[in-house]
Amino acid sequence: MPSFRSAARAGIVAVLVLGLVPAAAHASSSSAKTAALQVALKALHYYSGTIDGIRGPETIRGTKRFQHAHHLTADGIAGSQTRKALGVRGRPSLGSRSVRVGERGWDVAAIQFLLKKHGFSPGTIDGGFGPNTDAAARRFQGVHGLTVDGIVGPATLGALQHGSSGGGGGSSGGGGPISFYRPVNAPITSPFGMRWGRMHTGVDFGAPYGTRIGAAGRGTVVFAGWNSGGYGYLVIIQHRLDYQTWYAHMSRIATSVGRSVVGGTTIGYVGATGHATGPHLHFEVRHHGVPIDPVPYLLPTTAPRRLAPTLADEPDGCAPLSGPESDPRTARLVSCK
Ligand SMILES: [Zn+2]
Missing domain, CATH: 1.10.101.10 (PGBD-like superfamily/PGBD)
Structure with missing residues (x-):
């Protein structure tokens, strides 16, 4: 059993490389x-x-x-x-x-x-x-x-x-240093930028309630829980070169803080929690903490589903959610399957 697990892990490591596209x-x-x-x-x-x-x-x-x-x-x-x-x-x-x-x-x-x-x-x-x-x-x-x-x-x-961007990490052409897979296979229904006189700090994907959300690239989950500022159930992934991706309004979170992910790893499901009038995924890309338009970084497709087997690597039981605004009772409900 342990040898199977480590073999599986080695296989996963081989696939990790695909998580972020050069x-x-x-x-x-x-x-x-x-x-x-x-x-x-x-x-x-x-x-x-x-x-x-x-x-x-x-x-x-x-x-x-x-x-x-x-x-x-x-x-x-x-x-x-x-x-x-x-x-x-x-x-x-x-x-x-x-x-x-x-x-x-x-x-x-x-x-x-x-x-x-x-x-x-x-x-x-x-x-x-x-x-x-x-x-x-x-x-x-x-x-x-x-x-x-x-x-x-x-x-x-x-x-x-x-040149490379943001210091560190080579860039081999005129492109940005990083690309992200689409977290859901759905159209963008609201763009980044000014909207009704207010700044919209991400893009909205109009996906139905319960749609599986995949991580946009390789990274580590640094927040998975309730945000009282309007994001609802929120997951934040830290990527290299100080990029973060944010996934908001989830109906259910399927990951936890500290978890390593690759492009396509299931992290949650579309919902309408927080300030949302209907089910959608609010998706942000932040660079050095500043929200930027995700569109120039987005690949045309979602990550291959075959990357999802990292879920098999999850330990049993529930990991605690963290974050300054997490409500312990609610957090436990969403992290348990
Ligand atoms: Zn939004």
Whole structure:
């Protein structure tokens, strides 16, 4: 029995590596150029999706519609003719100049996307270099040991395109340092950002009550319990490079503090606890404690279900929930199956 368990563990360790996907995989799934294209198309009402840098069906459709309306070959690719037709929103190319507060254009949109991808939110990605973008650029420069002047020239752009983020941990391309699996297989029904005059610090997945929630990547559970501030039943996972993912409003928690997880490990089930009008998963990504838009970090799919066998590694009985706002009676109810 013990030998079986350790063999099973060794198998699990082999799979753990897949829990977080290297930056290269992420880089191929989203790009600053596509983000800049989305910003331009959005401003001209040819695109209404999120600025996620992913060349998905909606982006291709919008590009083709724009091309058709401008008597261009509708190939869905933002080539030089299409960029020209986009006017001031289609230029200048990224890296062709240094940009600072007051500037706008294609390159500014791309820079905003890269800042956000590195965890330094520039506010709305709209191609306009405003005070929020300036603040994000300065924070990025400070963290990377660059001259803190808010001017995105060759050095800062180089770090944005090739450097690692947040210190430590290599990044092998233009992508962010980390990618996350989708915690549930459901559409995003509410985006990150300002909503009804208040900041929405995560995204909402519109999944039915009881839907299984999988960990977004490899990490350790640092909170699993009741949050009285509106999150309801909440699980927080600590990942490398000081990233955290938060999973709120759960109907039931299926993990406990200290537990190691990989992408896809079951951590709970969708509910409507806390401040929620109906069942959904409120999902946050926090970097250095600051909530950032999860979308640029999200892979298109949930983790393979086969990673779930880590549940077999759970000890018998209930582990205590912890956290400053946990109610012991309620906590025990949700941690016992
Ligand atoms: Zn929410």
